[in-house]
Amino acid sequence: MxxxxxxxxxxxxxxxxxxxxxxxxxxxxxxxxxxxxxxxxxxxxxxxxxxxxxxxxxxxxxxxxxxxxxxxxxxxxxxxxxxxxxxxxxxxxxxxxxxxxxxxxxxxxxxxxxxxxxxxxxxxxxxxxxxxxxxYLPNHPYLYDPEILTTENLKEIYKEYIREALFDNLSDEIPYLSDVVVDKVEESIEIEKIYAKIITEKSSQKGIIIGKNGSSIKRIGMQARQNIEKLCQKKVFLKLEVAVKQGWSKDKKLLTDIGYRVKS
Ligand SMILES: Nc1nc2c(ncn2[C@@H]2O[C@H](COP(=O)(O)OP(=O)(O)O)[C@@H](O)[C@H]2O)c(=O)[nH]1
Ligand SMILES: [Mg+2]
Structure with missing residues (x-):
């Protein structure tokens, strides 16, 4: 990202x-x-x-x-x-x-x-x-298949593309108060179907993310979809929803659900 x-x-x-x-x-x-x-x-x-x-x-x-x-x-x-x-x-x-x-x-x-x-x-x-x-690197047998580009799974990668689009398309604090969870990915030869949720703190922020007549979320979705299409080399269907979860960035359980497992 x-x-x-x-x-x-x-x-x-x-x-x-x-x-x-x-x-x-x-x-x-x-x-x-x-x-x-x-x-x-x-x-x-x-x-x-x-x-x-x-x-x-x-x-x-x-x-x-x-x-x-x-x-x-x-x-x-x-x-x-x-x-x-x-x-x-x-x-x-x-x-x-x-x-x-x-x-x-x-x-x-x-x-x-x-x-x-x-x-x-x-x-x-x-x-x-x-x-x-x-x-400065030590000699060691390969840890991964030389063909592999990342150890991250697809959901994590798609999440970052969508977060990147949030940061690019929303001004001020909103991207910092928001995050993304990819709920489901359906892969087929012709098309990649991705279902994701944008999480934010307040309903006023949800309104801004969606924008007038959905204009903002459309732009976010389009940017993320185009970048994911470049990566996958196939058509992508991206369904974005916005959910309000107040206090998600301060709550251990909610953070874990979003993918950030806090130790202490
Ligand atoms: N002018 C200039 N901008 C750069 C250079 N390298 C990165 N950037 C920009 O710096 C910003 C932050 O880059 P990013 O990789 O997100 O940095 P991070 O915040 O450290 O992860 C992006 O807008 C990049 O385009 C560089 O060598 N010159
Ligand atoms: Mg970085």
Whole structure:
């Protein structure tokens, strides 16, 4: 899931990349933030679990971020997991400013393995980045069939496409107050039928998600459907409903139902 709004990722997700005979399992995580809601605590736990489990951490720091976020990560990285700092979005600032940023992070050169400025919008080649990552991964037999792209199930993937459409099409707070549950997927050769529910806190929010004469939910559904069709390479039927579940983001049972199993 990609979004220009921050904090959209809520759960760890595994994506597998084969590179030069190596199998790299990327674990995408929520960012590291401390917030009160139980959902946000779950998100922080997810990031911490990923750091605990992996061979290598990629810490993505935007050139626009303050270095205090990196310091916060170092504090949380108690077991000193080896990490690379990727200084992202370098296209957004001048060379001078980039140099200054690099110098700030350089104070920690004994702590990180490498500091790599990158830009997905301009220039950085994936293979260069993958080569750097490979240097630090242990030798191990493949964990998964080399054909597999993800360990996530279809419902999880479709959920993320629908959430992405929520973040893209709704302004302000609504995407943060909402989530998605995929109830049912019916697969056939010609068509993928997906039945999903958008969960939100209040009936006023439900009204906004649906929009005038259903215009908003139609746009959300269309975007999600088109992206899922690209993935599946076949026709998709997507049925979206909206349900009000007050307090879902603070309630352990409701969070579990939505797919976020909170430990504490
Ligand atoms: N200008 C610029 N934008 C980027 C770059 N990489 C990512 N973005 C944008 O940053 C936003 C956040 O990306 P996302 O992958 O959702 O980041 P996350 O919040 O850390 O998961 C999206 O709008 C991306 O298009 C980059 O190298 N340059
Ligand atoms: Mg993300």
């Amino acid at each position: 990609v979004s220009h709004k921050a904090n959209a990722t809520r759960k760890r997700m595994n994506f597998i990349v084969m590179h030069k005979n190596a199998q790299i399992i990327f674990v995408d995580t929520p960012g590291i933030h401390h917030k009160e809601r139980l959902l946000n605590k779950f998100m922080l736990e997810e990031a911490m679990k990923a750091i605990g489990d992996c061979d290598l951490v990629l810490f993505l720091a935007s050139v626009k971020d303050d270095i205090t976020e990196y310091k916060e990560f170092l504090k949380l990285n108690k077991k000193n997991r080896p990490h690379i700092v990727l200084l992202t979005k370098m296209d957004l600032i001048s060379k001078d400013k980039l140099l200054k940023k690099l110098q700030e992070y350089h104070l920690y050169q004994n702590v990180f393995l490498e500091l790599v400025p990158i830009s997905i919008k301009k220039g950085t080649k994936q293979s260069v980045l993958l080569d750097i990552i490979l240097k």
